[in-house]
Amino acid sequence: MHVGDLVNVIKERRKILRISQKELSELTDIGLRTIKGLESGKTNPTFHTLVNILDVLGMELSIKTKK
Amino acid sequence: MHVGDLVNVIKERRKILRISQKELSELTDIGLRTIKGLESGKTNPTFHTLVNILDVLGMELSIKTKK
DNA sequence: GGAGATGGTGCAATATACAGCACTATGTGG
């Protein structure tokens, strides 16, 4: 799981749900500038930010042992 | 997935592999103070830090849609 | 008891995520 994968998942999921970056910002209470930076791959989000966004998008993180 | 869950997974996995915080710090090239802070739940790690640690512990992140 | 390993915390410096504001570029619908 790299940053690029993360960005792709979030952007695609947001498109499926037909939510704009601005709406996601309002729903998560995360600044629009932060959403923009994250989705354009310019920043390295914190765990909290990530979990918050995924939660609003109806997704969640999980950890598994590598095979 | 909350920070507490994350901490528990990492600490338990580290115990299973019999790796100390100091060794994990060296293997990941992440400062020992950062490992300590993370495992004691005092900080909100970045995505990079998280992925790096999980990787060394033979684990990985995944994202799934909530049911 | 003393020595070493381990994990947790305080302090301070540096790097960077977060956030708002403004602007540009692109696409869409009138």
Next chain:
DNA sequence: CCACATAGTGCTGTATATTGCACCATCTCC
């Protein structure tokens, strides 16, 4: 063409993650 929505970027200030250093507490082993 024009107005609007959307996504991306530069600049800036603030908050905080990262880091090293030092110290304390606990545990284990000699």
